[in-house]
Amino acid sequence: MxxxxxxxxxxxxxxxxxxxxxxxxxxxxxxxxxWASSRKMGTQEGSAQKLNTQTSDNILKIPGYRPTAWDRKILVWTGRFKKIDDVPATLPFETVDAARNKMRVKISYIMIALTISGCIVMVILGKRAVSRHETLTNLNIERKARLRDEGAQGASDKP
Structure with missing residues (x-):
């Protein structure tokens, strides 16, 4: 085997x-x-490898990227350029990608801050409700008593 x-x-x-x-x-x-697996006759391996590396490098590096209006705004918001008019017509894609990543991080920080502030606000509102004796248990008991009274009145009106 x-x-x-x-x-x-x-x-x-x-x-x-x-x-x-x-x-x-x-x-x-x-x-x-x-070197052990290639048994081709009449080819120069060095030149083939050079051609492969040259084409792969050319594929990876795009000569110019035309940013959209949204990309231009992101470039300005992240601080790459002062105004939208300052953004050139073509840029390296790496520049736009770095600006997008930076914007993603900023948005995540804003969302973290909003989540923490929302939690703090909910804690404050909950403590105020407890001081007014407005707990969920009390609200449910009052609602059930009201429904019971309405049901009893409806049963007495139907005979």
């Missing part, structure tokens, strides 16, 4: 994944180094 796994692992094909998922869920497959 171990020979089958080793042979499948050396091939690096689909058999490794099928064995790995179905029969041996805890098995980790160790990939062979790149």
């Amino acid at each position: 171990a020979g089958l796994i080793a042979a499948a692992a050396a091939g690096g094909g689909r058999a490794v994944r099928i064995l790995d998922k179905s029969l041996f869920p805890g098995l980790r497959v160790i990939k062979a180094p790149c």
Whole structure:
């Protein structure tokens, strides 16, 4: 069985994944180094790797991003620019993304502050209600007594 796994692992094909998922869920497959698995004749590996890295770098870095009106407002609110008119027509996407992240953090801080202040207000209102003897228990008892009285009056009026 171990020979089958080793042979499948050396091939690096689909058999490794099928064995790995179905029969041996805890098995980790160790990939062979790149020089051992590439047996292509007549290609220069160095030039192919250089082409791959150049294209991946070009894909990751977008030359210019045109910010929308909302992005321009975010850039001004986060302090990147003084006015909306100062924002250029194209920017690096990293600049806009950093401004969005900064705005997200500011909004989360505002929401935390609003939540804490809301809790404090509810505690103050609850203590005032207790001092006036307006607890939920007292309100429910009064409501049930009122409904009982209305039911008794309605029963006496129907004969």
